[in-house]
Structures are given as C-alpha cells and as structure tokens.
Amino acid sequence: MTCESKLEKDTPPGKTSRPELDDQSKRLSSTVLAILLSILVLAAAYYIQYIRSYKPIEKRLEDTLNSLLKIERDAQVNVDAKIAIGYGACLDYIVPSRCLILNKRNPPTKAYHHVSVDDDNELLEVFAYYFNHGAAAERYINNKTLFGELVSISETCDITRTVGGNAPIMASRLIKEGIKNILLGAQMSPKLRKYLDSDITIAGPQTETDDVHLLIEYPTGENWLDIYSAPRANRFIVHNDDNNPLLKSLEIFHRQMTVFKPDLFIIGGLQMMEGYPGNGEKKRSRLEKVNQFIKENFVYDNHGDDHGKKTKIHFEMASYSDEAILRDIIELILPYVDSLGMNEQELPNLYQMLTYGNLTLVSDPYPRVAMVLDQMRDIYEAMNSYTSGRISRIHVHTLAFQAILTQANSGWKHTAAAAAKAALTSHRHTCGSHEIDAAKARLIMDESFSTTRSSKQKIKRILFNSNVPVACWSETIAGQQIQICVAPVLVCTSVLQTGGGGDNVSAAGLVLQI
Ligand SMILES: *[C@@H]1O[C@H](CO)[C@@H](O)[C@H](O)[C@H]1NC(C)=O
Numbered sequence: 001m002t003c004e005s006k007l008e009k010d011t012p013p014g015k016t017s018r019p020e021l022d023d024q025s026k027r028l029s030s031t032v033l034a035i036l037l038s039i040l041v042l043a044a045a046y047y048i049q050y051i052r053s054y055k056p057i058e059k060r061l062e063d064t065l066n067s068l069l070k071i072e073r074d075a076q077v078n079v080d081a082k083i084a085i086g087y088g089a090c091l092d093y094i095v096p097s098r099c100l101i102l103n104k105r106n107p108p109t110k111a112y113h114h115v116s117v118d119d120d121n122e123l124l125e126v127f128a129y130y131f132n133h134g135a136a137a138e139r140y141i142n143n144k145t146l147f148g149e150l151v152s153i154s155e156t157c158d159i160t161r162t163v164g165g166n167a168p169i170m171a172s173r174l175i176k177e178g179i180k181n182i183l184l185g186a187q188m189s190p191k192l193r194k195y196l197d198s199d200i201t202i203a204g205p206q207t208e209t210d211d212v213h214l215l216i217e218y219p220t221g222e223n224w225l226d227i228y229s230a231p232r233a234n235r236f237i238v239h240n241d242d243n244n245p246l247l248k249s250l251e252i253f254h255r256q257m258t259v260f261k262p263d264l265f266i267i268g269g270l271q272m273m274e275g276y277p278g279n280g281e282k283k284r285s286r287l288e289k290v291n292q293f294i295k296e297n298f299v300y301d302n303h304g305d306d307h308g309k310k311t312k313i314h315f316e317m318a319s320y321s322d323e324a325i326l327r328d329i330i331e332l333i334l335p336y337v338d339s340l341g342m343n344e345q346e347l348p349n350l351y352q353m354l355t356y357g358n359l360t361l362v363s364d365p366y367p368r369v370a371m372v373l374d375q376m377r378d379i380y381e382a383m384n385s386y387t388s389g390r391i392s393r394i395h396v397h398t399l400a401f402q403a404i405l406t407q408a409n410s411g412w413k414h415t416a417a418a419a420a421k422a423a424l425t426s427h428r429h430t431c432g433s434h435e436i437d438a439a440k441a442r443l444i445m446d447e448s449f450s451t452t453r454s455s456k457q458k459i460k461r462i463l464f465n466s467n468v469p470v471a472c473w474s475e476t477i478a479g480q481q482i483q484i485c486v487a488p489v490l491v492c493t494s495v496l497q498t499g500g501g502g503d504n505v506s507a508a509g510l511v512l513q514i
C-alpha cells in the first residue's frame with residue numbers, strides 16, 4: 001500500500017506528456033498490488049492454520065498424558081515380589097561440562113574413542129568424541145593424579161552429589177514404586193548408605209570411603225568453541241574406581257541371595273569393568289563366578305515347573321566399548337537371561353556384537369520406530385537360540401518412545417502398562433518432577449509409524465491416537481507368539497537431568513511386569 005501511494009505521488013497529475021511511462025507505472029503498480037494482496041492472503045491463511053493447529057497440539061498432549069496416566073494407574077504393582085539387584089555402588093558427582101571442561105579447556109584437534117584414559121589429552125579427545133555424537137559413555141581414568149584434579153575442579157562447580165551405579169538407582173526406583181523386598185548387592189560407606197531408602201537391604205562389604213564417579217553433563221546444542229557440538233543432551237562418565245570393576249560385593253551378595261530367593265534377579269553395572277587396568281583374566285574370573293552362581297541356582301529344566309516359581313533374570317545393557325568384556329558377558333551371562341533392557345545406542349551395539357562379533361560405537365540418537373523394532377526382532381531371534389528359548393522380554397528405551405516385546409505365556413504381565421509407565425518415568429526423570437505438566441512436554445514420535453522395514457513381517461502402519469497412546473499388537477518371531485507395545489514419550493522440554501534416566505526407566509518398565 002505504501003509503495004502504491006508513493007508511485008502515485010511520483011507521477012504528478014496533469015503531466016501527460018509521457019503516456020507510455022504513465023501506462024508502465026500503472027501496470028507496475030497493479031502488479032505490486034497483486035503481489036502484496038497475495039502475500040497478505042497467504043499470511044492470513046498461515047495465521048488461521050497456526051491458530052487452528054495450535055489448540056489441537058496442546059489438546060493432543062493433554063489427551064496423551066491423561067491416557068498414559070490412566071493406563072499406569074490401572075495396572076497393579078505386585079508389591080510382594082522379591083527383587084535382587086547387583087552389582088556395585090558409587091558416589092556420583094553430577095557436574096556441568098561447561099564448568100569442568102568447555103569453559104576451561106581448548107577443544108582437541110582430533111576426537112577419538114580411547115578405551116581407557118591415561119592423560120589429559122586423551123580425556124579431552126574421548127570426551128569430544130562422545131560429546132560430538134551426543135552419545136553416553138563411561139571411561140576409567142588410569143591416572144590417579146589426573147582424576148584427583150578433575151574431582152577438585154568439579155568441587156568448585158555447581159554439582160549435585162548422589163548415589164550412583166545402575167543397581168542402587170534401579171533399587172531406589174523399585175522401592176518408590178512400592179516393592180517391599182529388595183536386596184541390593186553393593187559395597188558402600190555408612191555415609192553413602194544414608195542416600196538410600198532404609199528399607200533396601202544391602203548385601204556387600206562396608207567401606208570407609210566411596211568411589212567417586214563424575215557424570216559430566218551437557219544439554220542439547222551445547223557448543224565447544226564451534227568445533228564440537230552436542231546433537232542431544234547426554235553425559236560422559238569418568239571414574240578411577242577399584243571396587244566396582246571387580247564386583248567387590250559379589251560373594252556376600254550371592255550368599256544372601258540363596259536365602260532371599262528372588263523372583264527377579266537384575267544384573268547391571270558390569271560395564272564398570274571396562275578400561276580397568278590389569279589382565280583381562282581377573283575380570284573374566286569374576287564373570288565366571290556370576291555364571292557359576294546362576295547355573296547352580298537359576299537354571300531350570302523345563303519339566304513341569306510353573307513359571308511363577310522360577311527366578312527371572314534381567315540384564316541391563318550399558319554402552320560397552322571393550323569388545324573383550326562384552327564378548328565374555330555374551331558368553332557367560334546372556335545365555336541365562338529372560339529379559340534385556342537397553343537404550344537406542346546400546347541396541348545396535350548388542351545387535352552388532354551378537355551378529356558380527358564387533359561393536360558400533362555410536363549410532364543415530366533419534367532412530368525411527370520401525371528400525372528399532374526390526375533390531376529388537378533380530379536380537380530376539382539371535383537370543384532365542386542363544387538362550388535355548390529362555391529370552392522372553394526385551395525393553396528398548398529411546399528419547400521419543402518406549403518399546404517392549406514380550407513372549408506370550410512367559411509370565412510377564414501388563415506389557416502395555418509397563419510401556420506407559422516407562423514413558424512417563426522418562427519424562428519425570430528428565431524434568432525432575434513426579435507431576436507432569438503438559439506445557440513442559442513435546443511429542444517427537446512420528447504421527448504414524450510402520451511396524452517394520454523388512455519383508456520378513458507383514459508391514460502395518462499405525463496411526464498415533466492420543467486417546468489410546470500405547471499401540472500393541474501380536475506377531476510371530478522365531479516361531480514364538482510375541483506381543484509388542486510401543487508408547488510415546490512426552491519429551492521434557494525443560495531438562496533437569498539425563499544421568500540415571502535409563503536405570504529409572506528400565507526399572508519402571510520391570511516393576512509392573514513381575
Ligand atoms: C597423569 O596426570 C598428571 C596430571 O594431569 C600428568 O602430569 C601426568 O603426566 C599423567 N601421567 C601419565 C602417565 O600420563
């Protein structure tokens with residue numbers, strides 16, 4: 001409009017001596033008018049669409065949240081279930097990477113995935129590697145002086161101190177969900193004991209001090225002088241721990257477990273063996289003890305026994321980078337597991353190891369549903385022969401969704417509710433609050449997803465329905481009747497913490513199923 005009037009003024013009235021020019025400017029002005037009008041119409045259309053779609057997104061979140069909460073409420077926790085969890089505990093310092101590293105250090109010229117860390121330069125290189133992929137990782141620092149320095153610098157930062165290790169975090173989650181009988185296999189000092197619910201029974205030696213683990217956290221998009229940047233929020237863990245890598249609690253824990261007779265035995269924390277110096281035989285001999293114990297106590301012949309009387313074994317994966325250790329675990333522990341829990345990075349890691357015998361170190365942090373489900377099917381198939389049919393449950397937690405696969409008639413209950421609870425717990429953990437505010441949530445799962453990309457299964461397309469947010473269906477894998485449930489995560493938009501999320505989520509998935 002302003003241009004239009006300006007054009008008019010530029011052509012004074014009465015000046016008709018140059019009609020061609022006048023004509024031209026008229027034509028020009030009508031073109032400009034037309035363009036402006038169409039821009040206006042387009043803008044209005046977008047605006048209307050924005051107003052229209054704005055409400056449904058909020059409503060969709062609200063409906064999804066309420067439906068998930070209802071599914072969670074309707075399933076009952078078997079509070080009398082007996083659960084044993086090993087191995088280990090430590091004192092976690094949650095420290096912002098900004099304070100410990102990014103503000104104080106120059107980025108290294110190359111990023112590299114060292115298996116263990118001997119000096120400062122290796123630390124920066126390995127941190128840069130995982131930071132730049134937004135992948136969680138854990139490393140042993142093979143240098144007491146360096147580790148001491150890192151702890152001292154951390155103590156000048158804004159840190160949170162808490163009990164750490166997969167086992168204590170899972171134990172805490174289970175007791176919060178109402179489980180009354182929990183046996184935790186871990187060594188710890190009386191000081192660390194105070195961080196844990198007094199109803200958890202500790203089985204392990206008492207120590208004078210606790211091993212400190214530094215959980216170096218970074219938010220999505222965190223940037224290190226424009227050379228490295230994090231595609232998603234995550235943490236990098238370092239420690240110099242001499243107790244946990246050799247499963248110091250093992251003897252006492254195993255002895256007590258034979259009396260305790262758990263319904264469920266959860267194995268986690270074995271990744272702390274990685275990078276621990278000394279010969280591999282020492283570590284392997286500890287895994288052999290676990291193997292021996294399982295074979296003596298929790299291996300059943302298939303005659304007559306009903307599922308209820310057997311102890312189920314759950315193995316919690318971690319981000320392994322040492323092929324030798326994971327190979328030992330696959331050989332000594334995995335043949336006896338009923339259930340596996342892992343995140344989207346650990347899934348291709350285990351898949352690669354089971355099928356090719358080597359590791360993928362980093363992978364897509366936002367995998368599509370179909371891809372995750374296909375990898376779960378492949379792992380189920382491989383594990384089905386590996387465990388002679390014992391495997392009956394796989395839970396994969398990702399940032400965007402939870403997927404749980406269970407075998408029919410295997411005794412795992414409430415798969416849909418377990419997926420819903422895991423999804424809610426994921427939000428609760430990262431937002432740091434039990435109450436969920438839909439205003440702090442976002443759905444990043446696709447509006448619809450296909451159930452597979454392979455030709456082995458019939459491809460189904462599932463539309464997201466906010467009133468029935470957990471999608472479940474049956475299929476046949478490796479000759480077994482399988483149920484699969486997928487629940488969307490209401491992704492927390494004001495992230496408070498990422499560390500320990502996997503343990504909370506895995507435990508939340510298990511608690512309704514036992
Ligand atoms: C251990 O770390 C200290 C402090 O960063 C360093 O001075 C020393 O050279 C390191 N030792 C080795 C063997 O790399």
Ligand SMILES: *[C@@H]1O[C@H](CO)[C@@H](O)[C@H](O)[C@H]1NC(C)=O
Pocket residue numbers: 356358359360361
């Ligand atoms: C793992 O082994 C497979 C098959 O031998 C090979 O194709 C692949 O490149 C290897 N991957 C890594 C990360 O070494």
Ligand SMILES: *[C@@H]1O[C@H](CO)[C@@H](O)[C@H](O)[C@H]1NC(C)=O
Pocket residue numbers: 162168169170172173425428429430432433434500504
């Ligand atoms: C996750 O577990 C830790 C350890 O028990 C706990 O401090 C934290 O609050 C948990 N998160 C949620 C959301 O429950």
